[in-house]
Amino acid sequence: MSFLNLNFMYIKPIAPELIITCIALILMLLDLIVRRKEVIALVGIIGTTLALYLTFKVYGLAGPQTVFNGMFVLDGYSSFFKFIFYINAILTICISLKYMEIEKAAYGEYYALLLFATAGMMIIASALDLIVLYLGIELMSLSTYILVGIIRHDTKSNEAAIKYFLLGGFSSAFLLYGASLIYGLTGTTNIGAIAAFISEKGFAGNQMLLLSMALFTVAFGFKIAAAPFHMWAPDAYEGAPTSITAFMSVGPKAAGFAALGRVFMVAFSSIKVEWSTVLIPLAVLSMCIGNIVAISQTNIKRMLAYSSIAHAGYALLGVIAGTNSGLSSMMNYMFIYAFMNIGAFAVVIMLRREGFKGEDLSDYEGLAKNHPLAAALMLVFMFSLTGIPPTAGFIAKFYVFMEVIKTGHVLLAVIAVLFSVASAFFYLRVVMYMYMKEPRGEVILTTSAPICIALAVTALIVIVFGIFPSSLLDFVSLAISG
Amino acid sequence: MFLGIKACGMPGTYIPSNYLPILIILIVATLVGLTPLILGVLVRPKRPYSIKLSPYESGNPPVGDTRYKFSVKFYIIAMLFMVFDVEAVFLYPWAVAYDKLGLYGFIEMMLFIFILLIGYIYAWEKGALEWE
Numbered sequence: 001m002s003f004l005n006l007n008f009m010y011i012k013p014i015a016p017e018l019i020i021t022c023i024a025l026i027l028m029l030l031d032l033i034v035r036r037k038e039v040i041a042l043v044g045i046i047g048t049t050l051a052l053y054l055t056f057k058v059y060g061l062a063g064p065q066t067v068f069n070g071m072f073v074l075d076g077y078s079s080f081f082k083f084i085f086y087i088n089a090i091l092t093i094c095i096s097l098k099y100m101e102i103e104k105a106a107y108g109e110y111y112a113l114l115l116f117a118t119a120g121m122m123i124i125a126s127a128l129d130l131i132v133l134y135l136g137i138e139l140m141s142l143s144t145y146i147l148v149g150i151i152r153h154d155t156k157s158n159e160a161a162i163k164y165f166l167l168g169g170f171s172s173a174f175l176l177y178g179a180s181l182i183y184g185l186t187g188t189t190n191i192g193a194i195a196a197f198i199s200e201k202g203f204a205g206n207q208m209l210l211l212s213m214a215l216f217t218v219a220f221g222f223k224i225a226a227a228p229f230h231m232w233a234p235d236a237y238e239g240a241p242t243s244i245t246a247f248m249s250v251g252p253k254a255a256g257f258a259a260l261g262r263v264f265m266v267a268f269s270s271i272k273v274e275w276s277t278v279l280i281p282l283a284v285l286s287m288c289i290g291n292i293v294a295i296s297q298t299n300i301k302r303m304l305a306y307s308s309i310a311h312a313g314y315a316l317l318g319v320i321a322g323t324n325s326g327l328s329s330m331m332n333y334m335f336i337y338a339f340m341n342i343g344a345f346a347v348v349i350m351l352r353r354e355g356f357k358g359e360d361l362s363d364y365e366g367l368a369k370n371h372p373l374a375a376a377l378m379l380v381f382m383f384s385l386t387g388i389p390p391t392a393g394f395i396a397k398f399y400v401f402m403e404v405i406k407t408g409h410v411l412l413a414v415i416a417v418l419f420s421v422a423s424a425f426f427y428l429r430v431v432m433y434m435y436m437k438e439p440r441g442e443v444i445l446t447t448s449a450p451i452c453i454a455l456a457v458t459a460l461i462v463i464v465f466g467i468f469p470s471s472l473l474d475f476v477s478l479a480i481s482g
Numbered sequence: 483m484f485l486g487i488k489a490c491g492m493p494g495t496y497i498p499s500n501y502l503p504i505l506i507i508l509i510v511a512t513l514v515g516l517t518p519l520i521l522g523v524l525v526r527p528k529r530p531y532s533i534k535l536s537p538y539e540s541g542n543p544p545v546g547d548t549r550y551k552f553s554v555k556f557y558i559i560a561m562l563f564m565v566f567d568v569e570a571v572f573l574y575p576w577a578v579a580y581d582k583l584g585l586y587g588f589i590e591m592m593l594f595i596f597i598l599l600i601g602y603i604y605a606w607e608k609g610a611l612e613w614e
Contacts (some may be wrong), residue, residue, distance in 0.1 A: 025600050033609045 012058055013065040013074035016051040016082065017122050023047030024115035028244050037100075039448075043094050044111045048118070050094075050379055052086040055079050070190055071129035080479035081125035081258040084338050088251045089118045094454035096243035098446060099349045100125035103241055105151045105399040109206055109345025113150075114247065115129045117143035121255040125262075130179040130189040133259055137175065137223070140169045140255055148240040159238025167232040171222030178215030181208055182267070194267040213268050217278055220263075223256030226312045227285040242352065242359075245301055245347035249308040250338045257334055260319060276320045280412060283320060286313030288417040289316050292384075294426045298361050300348055303426060304341070307385060310423060312398055317416060322405040328480040329399040330471065336384075336396040336465060343458030344381040345373055350445045358443070365429055366439025374445055375434045379461050384462045386427040387420055392465040399473075558610050569598055 011018065026047075027040050034040060047442030056079065064075035067374030072185045092114060100106045100203035109331070145168065149161025183189055186209050201270040203209055221229035237245045264275050290310025297303040315337070320329025368375035384393030397420060465472045515530065537544050576591050577582065583590075 023595065032604065274484060296512050 004033045005414045010067055013067050015058060016055045017119055019047060019051040020119040024112045037106050040108050040111050044093050045090050045116055048089050049405060071132045072126050073128045076479035078125040081254060084254045084335055085118050085121045085251055088338055089114055091454045092243055092247040094450035095346045095349050097450050098448040099243050101355055104153050110150055113143045113147050121251055122254045125258040128178050128191050133384050140252055144252060145424050147244045148236055151241055156239040160236045163232055164236040171219045174215050175219035178212045181212040185209060191267045195269055198270050198445040210274060213271060213275055214396060216263060220223045220260040221257050224253050224312045225309050226282050227289040227309060233309055234305040235304050240343055242349045246342045250336050250341055254334045257330060259316060265327060270323045276322050279316055279320045282312045283316035284415055287416060291419045291423045299359050301359050302359055311459055314397060317404045319446060321407045324480050326403040328383050328476045329403045332476045333396040333400050336392040339458045340381050340384040340393055341380060346451055346455050347378045350374060353444055353446045357473045364433045365437040367434040370440050371445055377455055379431050380462055382427040382431050382461050386424045390466045392462045395469040562605060
């Protein structure tokens, strides 16, 4: 009987996840005692920062570490994605404090759920086993479903949550079906062991393997909101509280890409040609539908929802390249996308005030006259989302396009650039409204210190990495090699 | 192969033979359930009339519709019940394998119960257990 089988080194690589989970639990209890939501938000931010520090400390000290019989790994790839998730959580907390009060939905659970969702994403990024991956996806999704519908008195929010829940549950079923098929084929759920088994037995052309890959594509397609699995996105993004729209357009999408990259590049490495053939139409459709349908939107949240579909298409190009540098260009894309998208949503949130939605495009008319700074920030984010230098969005797109050209998909790069040009229409329309139209009525901005900090950080990152991209690229290449 | 399960044209395909008892019990359970029903249909005399076809309510004539709206309060109680029911389900195998799991298993189970306890306190404080 091994009575004292306690080894605390064992839990070191999952320390960040444990911290985030513990802080989320503490927030739930704190909410019962403390009235002020600022305290809860602050504890949440401190906990996330602590987890960020621990991630890089533990990883920096010992390099990649695998625990729980090879089911969980802390490596450069997962650390990089975790960095995105931490930033996403912190920035979301910053932009939601004031906003949730205006929406009359200032619940303490909100912050706990944000952290639970973040813990789920972190598990996804670190999962080396399909069961652990599924666990992470469920933890992330269930928390996000509730967050989408957290404005309980708003039927639109409820509707969005139900739609997201039904389609999300559907995609989870696809994932499980794909996992069960591959388990039937190889007898293991470990991602590394699956790859080893397939290459050892020469199963590359196996139809069950291809079917499983297709099912995984559907499941991840849902999570990253790539067309034709994007149907839930515009409704869910529009109905959700704006801060949650920002959160879920970055976090779950990046988590989906993390899982996609790991499963396809490792478990399905032997059928790279097949899956890149499947992903190419997905990417092209996403860019096409995302960019073209966004043109006809008058609601800015819906427009940004379609834009996020289009961005999933661009980031998919990095995966399609199928090389390590292609994957790193995708990671680079998700990193920059996180900042520019949350920044844009922060400006959208500022327009919301008591009795005024501020979600219509016409609300932006003449914004530059009354609020030149807010308009200038929105200009930076819109330029970055379009991909105009010297913003970071250009660097993101540049490297993704370069990777697909390097692997011989020149036509794909041409299509992507063309759609990118089309996207300029609706991004720059916002800029045109702000700078070239006369203000209709007076727009009062709701500002608070946290949202100003969030805006300053996002704008700074977008501009700095647009001018000096090398430090970010070094970070990414370090992450992918580790 | 056993019970006619074959790897359909795929050499070396993994067959999870450990799960074979589950398959057998599934088949047996289905048969045990269906056999009396099918036998009943074949054997029993068929003489239906309206009173015989009406739903059985302990001998009284049926009153009203069975589709009755329940209070939404039952929903929270049901959710809470499910959580603690699943907790009990996890506790049984843990108790059976306690000797093998040792202190490590004990601590893990205590953590699990502790997390559920936090949920319980939360639900209690939020008034989920109050009926009115």
